[in-house]
Amino acid sequence: MRYAYYPGCSLTRSAEPYDLSAKAIAAPLGLSLEEVDDWNCCGATEYISINKNAAYALVGRNLALAAQQGVSKDLVAPCSACYLNLRKVDHYMGVYPEIRERTNAALAAGNLHYEPGAMQVRHLLDVVVEDVGFENLKERVVRPLDGLRVAPYYGCLIVRPQWNGGRGASPEQSGGGGVDPEYPTHLDRLLRTLGAEVVDFPLKTHCCGGHMTQISADTAYELIRRLLHNASEYEADLIVTACPMCQLNLDAYQSQVNRHFGTSFHLPVLYFTQMIGLAMGIAPAELGIGREVTPAREVLGRIGAAAPTAPEAAPRRKRDDKALPMPRRREEA
Amino acid sequence: MHGPSSDADFLAEVIATTPGAETLITCLQCGTCGGSCPSGPDMDHTPRHLFAMINAGLRDEVLRSNTPWYCVACYYCMARCPKDIPITDLMYSLKRMAVREKLYDDRDAPDWSTSFIGMVDSYGRSFEFGLATRYHLTHSPLKKVGVGPMALEMFSKDRMALRPHRIKGMNQLRAILDTAKAQEAV
Amino acid sequence: MTERVGVYVCHCGSNIAGTVDVEGLAQWAQANLAGVTVARDYKFMCSSLGQELIEQDIKEQGLTRVVVGACSPHLHEKTFRKACSNAGLNPYLCHMVSLREQVSWVTSDKRLALEKAKALISAGVRRVQLHEELEPTEVPVNPNTLVVGGGIAGIQAALELADAGYQVYLVEREPSIGGHMAQFDKTFPTLDCAACILTPKMSDVGQHPNINLLSYSEVEEVSGYVGSFHVRLKKKARYVKEADCTGCGICIEKCPKRVVDDVFEAGLGYRKAVYRPFPQAIPKFPVIDRANCTYFERGTCRACEKFCPTNAIDFEQSDAFLDLDVGNIILATGYDLFDCAKIPQYGYGRLANVFTSLEFERMCNAAGPTEGKVVLRDGVTTPRSVALIHCVGSRDKRHHPYCSAVCCMSALKFGHLVMEKTGADVTSFYIDMRPLHKNYEEFYDRLQQEGMHFIRGRAAEVTDAARLPGEEGKLIVQAEDTLIGRQRRVPVDMVILLGALQPRADARETALRFGISCSMDGWLTERHPKLDPVATMTDGIFIAGTCQGPKDIPDSVAQGAAAAARVQGMITTGTVMIEPIVASIDEARCSGCRICNNLCPFNAIDYLEDKGVSFINAALCKGCGTCVAACPAMAISGAHFSYDQISAELEGILYDAVRGNGHAVATPEPAAAGG
């Protein structure tokens, strides 16, 4: 399957391993990611803070280019912030006529035009889950991640707000979008498919601090600490993410956080694409593994080794006659 | 707390500049936003409180509030608001209004955003190193001492570019952005 | 036209006069509308003086037709029709024009309002002159009543009627009556035990000579009309012969199959495959749950049969159908509890110690799964701290926009019970405290004095992710305390979610089956929100209890009694007038094409083979007029909505339209359309 690919600024350098691993697994999984020619920055959370119309136009150019180059209707972004911005502008242009008109008026200055809905903006994780599917993925697994306890970390922007969810879950769960905005499970299921032991990570959709590392470090450090603390509470060996910003904050600032709080967390943070690559038997170097600031080598060494017996994540329940039945949980789609 | 600065049109103005914010007038004051906000403890007013202040027309106090600048854009408030108020977008609107009217006490956040935009406007891509230098050298470098090692790490792991990448269609992009900014001015 | 029409324009205080120049309108009508003998305006037409004004004119001015421009006919049509008949004029020669709901209340521009009012009045004047004298047909009212739903509202309604000496069929879909109230432990604000006040009423129902209790049964089909409805019931197979069963309960004892009881125990407890929802169940006969019975699954077991001392078990039993004739129907079908798992941030279904209000009711109930002990999901640990979360699914655009009305009081009740039974710390997270009725505010005050904590703020999330010291192993409720404008995290052992009351999952089908309407949400719609809360748009069908909207026990009981009183009124009157608004076929014109025959959903149209024409049974006709519009030969005429009457109304309503274009053309006439 062909996809228009929008890597976004981070993946050109600070998150290059994400880009490398994505490309490394794409071919064997039958995905052809074709980069949008001459794409520009999505504006992150900054542009819209200063100038609304320009922020929409900035993203509009990328949508227009992708539509113009016509590789595919699907525009795939591996970066959650890019994904949100692309999707948001496409959505707002569709819903609010004045935004459609103003944005297209601006694009016209560059001889571009975008019809909302022309591109279907999707996150790379959604593409792997929905288009490749767990079955196909399972068949590609040659080196199951046995014995690895991973915390699936979704972050914010692939599940929220409502209109932003990927496909695959019931609208009621997400209030109209795709996946549950509070407790998604598709990354959990993906990692289980790879053979990893997945912890029921309560903070899976909590915030990594975003750009706060630059503006108010203390605020950011506390948010990062919460995640690291909770993940180690659940005795995870490493955290798996689908967002460059989450990876950067949790990985690169981990030592700062340890210094700041006098803690001693050592939790490598890898991208789900790297995990898939490993399970598919691709050489770690090809997946950019080793370029994380908090080294993962030692942890990855445990793959295949006997699984450490960890205490049950959920509060313990005595299995006797007195125990009350648990409510039926909604089936995982 | 109401003062001479009470501005009856403020609410309408905030709604007008925020897509889908008509629902703001139906705010229940339930505090789901304030309760969900990861950086809530650092805000001088919770989002809920800010909305009550907007409703009361406390323009000056609202635009001087640090609340929007502490928004991490996690969209939890928006996903949970029982009245479908686009809270995150409202925070962006308040930032823009504050910047336009130079009403903020702490310059860090606005300047960070402005530096970021500077990069995008001149290269079409963001450029972490340039950004870091441009921002941190002009800006409370002391705060960043601790970050030094981290930056080094990033270099050593080859995760920070030293030269920016300028996109081919820079002129096209400029034309687009200039037109859009002109719209804003109107 | 030789009719003498009287036009009466109501000021409705300033409701109409404030926007419409009522004097001007009356004068204009008098001066410009053909047939108008007298036109007046008056402050309140619906007042006795206003009505007398009409009666007087009819007598003195010899009026033969009356047009009243006032509020919606749905409010006062009856009033003015009565005024006419008082003065000896056939009530159907009176026509109402809605100047309030359709003009003054919805129009700001006074000039345009007057224009519109003129058009509506002129339409009325033209139409009314073609009205025919109609006589409502008087039909007898069958004194038997069907009550659907055996919750407290249905029980109350059934008992009121039965005690008054009338025969009642009480239909309940579950094996026992009692409804939600039977699941509760205590009732607010008096805290008397639900069972203690409910079970006596239940056994009254069971023993009452005038009540025919049909449990484990559902209404399949309803036909007929007010006074004589025909109802088809499905009596689901119990696999227990009620005639032989003594209700000793040995079968239940011996049944080896234990399953989670999702209905009565709200999923918190177990029951057997052959079961009785609770010990005081009425009727006492158990039911074999076919889906879970080992015998039905594998063809072996039959333990219940072996041990039954009276051989009452009958695996061969099958669903039975029952046909009833009743004069009136009371619907008391109740509510469902909101599915709390739809708000994932509260962790229901994931975090063991998050419970729903219904689960907690069962937990507090001495006859419940924990014998009334308040414990965590492990069944043994007593909580030291409990959080109550209000508005779960209520006041939330994503789920139910409305307030569920009872949750605040339930929360206070729960708070009291928790503290009484465990001495635990209780904190309520509320948006607005709404203790609305008699002695409710006092109960709130009492709980404050008893030491319950209140945080004004909708809980943002419930998590087991400890962050601060003291949070380990707890559930943490995070919310903004809006009264101090700060985020708070409250670690507790147990969380109770006060889920919204929502319409029954099958409320729409119910409404359709009984020919009544329901709101967008699915609450059954009353005839008038204030003045006629238990009647529906369909004569002879009444609603009571939570099927009409969220309400507490006192309100449900009041509605049950009110509905019963309405039915008694119908029965004692003995007959009911049926609107003569029905269709009839002119045999001379009918070509026997039979197009109309299958158009009628009430099968009111038969084809008379001998005459070769179709015929309409007036008793079955509900007067929708679809066949009238469909007849290519214009042989069917609809009383009060005839082709000529509606055409005249059209001409009147467009009296001021520019016909330069249209009028040149002969307007389509019946003959032309005949083809």
Added chain:
Amino acid sequence: MDETTFEPKIVAFLCNWCSYRAADLAGTARMKYRPNVRILRVMCSGRVDPTFVLKAFALGADGVMIAGCHPGECHYLEQNYKAMRRYEMLRHTLSAMGVESDRLRLQWASAAEGAQLSAAINDMVEKVRALGPLSWAGNWSENGHHLEAIERLANEHAEAMEVSA
């Protein structure tokens, strides 16, 4: 009456059970809507004989609205489906006569939907205002003899009914 702005005249046939009550609700809730719509009550949208619609246009109406209960919520169980079928047939016939499709509207409105009904009315008034006065005669003559049109209507009408039967 000032002629500066064209004020279209729209006739609305409302069913007694849902849409007429929606209009009542709009009134009770004081929801202001354009006064251009003049309401005529029928027991059911199924009563609306296509010839009424034609007649309304012939009498100078610029637009006609037919409003009934939502499908599946008809007080007469299913008669609004008949209304729907007739509406489809009418639209097609009217367009044959050169009457713009925006001039005829079928609107579902439950008794609880006062807001939706008044919104629909405002929307229709503006659409028809934009179209200007119905130049029936003009369109009519261009389309040959009106009697033919009416016969065609009557026949299709009958067929439609048979389909439904």
